[in-house]
Amino acid sequence: MSEHSPVLLMVCPVFAAVFCVLFGMRNKAVCLPLVLLGLGGSLYFAVDVFYQVQASSSKAISYYLAGWNGTDFPRGVGIEYRVDLLNSLVLMLIPAVGLLAALFSREFVPRETPGKEPQYYTLFLLLLTGLMGMTVTGDAFNLYVLLEVSSLTGYALIAMGSPRAAVSAFQYVILGTIGATFYLLGVGYLYIKTGSLNMSGIHHAIVAHGLMESPAIYVAFILIFAGIWVKLAFFPVFNWLPNAYSQAPTSTGCVVAPLMTKVSVYIMVRVMITLFGADYVYGSLDWSGPIVWVSVIAILSGSVLAFAQKDLRRMLTYLIVAEVGYMVGGAWLLVPGGMARGELLSQTATGMVGTTYHIISDAAMTLCLFMAAGAMIRKAGSSRISSMYGLFSKSPVTMVCFVVGALSMIGVPPTCGFFSKWYLVSGAFAAGRWEFAIALLISSLMNAVLFFRVIEHAFFMNPDDKGEENIAPAFSENPSSMLVPLVLAAASLFAIGLFNKEIAGYLEQFLFYAQFGSYG
C-alpha cells in the first residue's frame, strides 16, 4: 500500500528497540510487547512489499533512500533498497521467525539473563533489523554496514549465555571481523574498478567496461566470497559456529541459528546473481567443480561431527554446517549451456531453486528444532542426549514437534526438508554431479540415525536398559507460551512442503527475471 514499505519494515524494529531501552529500564514488562509490536509491523510491511513486487511489471521494486534518484553523479553512490521475488520471501521469513522466537523467549530470558531483559530485547530487535537490512539493500557497501549491525548485536547476544559463551563469542568476533573485512576489501576493489557501489550498477559496469577478464575483479570475487564463506561457516572455517551457537542463551539460539547462516546464504546468492552476474560466475569464472566438492566435504564433515556430540544443541549446530554445504553446493549446480540447448530454466537451474528454497525451509526447520531442543532441555534438566529418556510421556506435544522437525531434517515427505532434497538432488542429476547427490543421500541417512538416537532416548523409559519396570514419568508439559510458537513452527514445515510448487515457482520466476539462465 505504501511506497515506503521497504524502509518502514526496518524502521519498525529500530523504533521498538529505542523504546525498549527508554521504557524497559523502568518497567521490564513492556519489553516483550514492544518486540512483538515492532516485528509485527515489520511482518506487515514485508507482506505489503511482497504483494507490491508481485504486482509490478518487472517483478522488482526499488526504493531510493533520501530521494536519491539513481541517476545522479557519481553514479551508484547512494543507497537503494531493492526488493525482488527472492528477497521478498526472505523479508517475510525474518520477522516471522523473529516473532515466533520472541514469543518462545518469554520463559527463558528472565531466567537466563536475569535483570537484563531490556538490553537483551534491544539487541534482539537490532539483530533482526540488521538481518532485514542485509536482505533488503541493493547496495554493496550498505550491506557491509548492516552486516556489522547484525554481527555486533549477535556477538553480544551470544556472549550473554553460559559462562563459556564469552570465549566462544570472542572466537566468533575474531573470525566474523576477519570475514567482514575481507568482504569490505573486495567491495573496495570493485569500487575502484567500476566507480559504483550499487550491486546492479557494479554488474552493469563490469559488462559495459569489458572487465570480465580483469584480475582486479577476480581478486574482488575471491575476497568477497572468502568473507561470505567465513560468515557462512562453510568448510573449512566452520568451527566457530557450533561453539557460539550451542553456548548462546536458548532464545538467542532460536533466532541466530535459523537466520544468520540463511541470510548469509541469501547474500551469497545475491552477490552471485546480481553483483557479479550469472554470466561472470558460471561463465568467465567456472569454479563449480571444486566448490561442489568442498560442499560435499562440508556436508559429510558436518554430519560426521554431529555423530560425535553427546549434547543435543551441539549436535544440531553441526547439522547447520552440513546444511550450509547443501546450499552452497546447490548454488553452483547450474547446467552449463543448458539454456542454449533449449532446456527450460526449471531444468537447468534446479540446484539454484533448491538452494533458495532451502533458505526458507532450513530456517523453518532449524527454528522448530532449536525451540524443541530448548523445551526438551528445560524438561530434562540437562542438554545431554542421554538425559532425555521418558520425555514422550512427560511432554508429548514438545516431542511431537521435535519429531516433525527431525523428519524434515531427514527428508521425509511431505515436510519441506524432503522437497529441498528433491530439488537439490534433481539439480545434481541435471548437472551430472553424482557426488553431490550421493552426499545428500548419505547426509539424510546420517540424520536419520542421529535423530532416532534422540527420539529413541525420549521414547524409552529407562536410561540404562536395566530392570523390567517401565514406569512412565508423570505428565508435565511445557507452558503454552512455548508450545504455541513451537507448534506453529512445526506446522509451517508441512505448509512449506505442501506449497513447495508455488514457492519454487516464485523462485524460478525470480531467476527468469534476474536473467539467470540467459547466458549460454
Added chain:
Amino acid sequence: MEVTIQHIASLKPLFVFLAPLAGLLGIVLLRKHPNAREGATFVAAISQCAVVYSMLPDVLAGNYPGHIFWEILPGVNIQLRVDPMGMVFAMVASTLWILTTLYAIGYMRGAHEHAQTRFFAFFAISITATMGVAFAANLFTMYLFYEMLSLATFPLVTHHQDKEARGGGRTYLTYLLGTSVGFALPAIIYIYWKTGGTVDFMSTEVLNWHIGKTEGGFLLLLLVFGFAKGGLMPFHSWLPGAMVAPTPVSALLHAVAVVKVGVFCILRVYTGVFDQELLHSLDTGLIVTYVAAFTVLVSSLIALSQDNLKRRLAFSTIGQLGYITVGASLLASGAIKGIDAPQAMIGSILHIAMHACGKITLFFCAGAIYVGAHKKYISELDGIGRRMPFTMTAFMIGAFSVIGLPPTGGVISKWFLIQGALEAKYTFVMAILLVSSFLNIIYLLPIAIRAFFIPQNEGAFHGRASEAPWQCVVPLCITALMSVLLFFFSGPLLELATDATQFLKPR
C-alpha cells in the same frame, strides 16, 4: 476378456483412506474407556471394509474410482486410484484389520500389555498408510505412504520399550529407511527428472522414451531393493528383528500389511513404472529372479533351524515374499513377450491374498499359544494340541495353505506361479519353488504333528495352559476358514488378478 478402462472421480477411495484416521480420533478421545475405544476401531474397520467391497463391482467393470488430493510437484499429484491390483490388496488388508482388532483386544488384555491406546492409535495410522500404498496412483504417492508406514510402525515394533525392543526397532528402521532413502528415493528423483515429471502408473511408456537399457537396469535394481519391506535378501534382517513386537503387530503388519506393501511396491515397479517393452530389454531382470529364488530357498533353510516360533514364521514369510517377487520378476523374461495375461504375475497377485490368510492364521496361533500357555519355543509345544484344540487345528490349516496343499487357497497361487515359471521357460524357478514347498512341509507340519501326537511332558504347562480368550480364538478360526474358502471361491480374486495383468501386453 477385454476391459475398457475408465477413470471415475469418486470419494470412496478418500473415505477408505480417511476411515482409520477418523478411527484414530475416536481412539484418542475415548482413551479412558477401553471398551468404547476398541469400539471406535471396529466402527472404522468395518466401515472401511464395507466401502472397499462396495467398489468391487466398479473395478471389475473397468471403472477405476480415483481421487486427487493435491498437486505437490509440477505434474505430480498426491492421487489415489483403485485398480484391480490395489483392490486385491485393499480387500485383504481391510478384512484382516477387523479380525486383527478383535484378536488384539484379546491378546493385549490377556497379556496385560501397557500403553494400549498408543498401540491402537498407531495401528490405525499404519492401516491408513497401507491403504495409501494400495491405492497410490503414482510412484511419488506410493513412496510417500511407504515412508509413512515405516515410521508409523516404529512405535508398534518397539512397543515393549525394553532392551530387546530397542535393538529390534533400530534394525527395523535402519534397514527400511536406509534402503528407501538410499536406493528408492534417488531412483524416483531420477525418473521424475528424466521423464519431465511423469510418474503415473498408467503412463509407463513415457519412461521407455527417455531412458536407455543401462539406466533402466540400474533403476530396476534400485527400486526393487529400495522397497526392502518386500524382504528380499540381503535386506531381510529387519523382519526377524521386528518380531519383538506384540503378536497382533507381527500378524497384521509383518505377515500382511508391511511386508505385502513391500512386494506390492515391487509389483508396481514391474507393472506401473517399467513398460513391458523396456523390461524385456533389461539385462538386470534376471538378477532379480536369481536373488528372489535364492531368498526363497535360503530363508526356508534358515526357518528349519529356528526354535522360536515367531522367528520361524518370520523366515517363512521372507520365503513366501520371495515367491511373489519371483513371479513378478518373470515378467522380464523374453519368453512371455506378447502373452496376454502372464500366469506368473497372476500367481504373484493371488499369493498376496492367499499367503496373507494363511500366515496371519499362523501368527494368531503363535500369539494364542503365548497368551494361553506362555510358550514361545517350538520345542515346548509337545502335546499342546489336546489343551488348545481349536488353535492347533487352525494352525494345521494355516500351515497347509502356506505349504500349498489342497483344500486351501495357497495351492491356487502356487499353481499359477509354477505354471508361470514354465510359461516363461524358467525351469530352475519351478524346481526351486517345488523344493521350497517341500521345505515348508518340513518346518511347518511337525509343529502341528508334535502338538497332537506326542504326549506332553509331565508338568510342562504347570496346569495353566488352556485356550486363549475367545477374542483370540475366534479370529484365528475365521482366518483358517477363509484359507479354505479361498480354495473354493477364488473367482473374484482371480478375475481381479487377470484384469490387473491385462494392460501389460506391449502396445
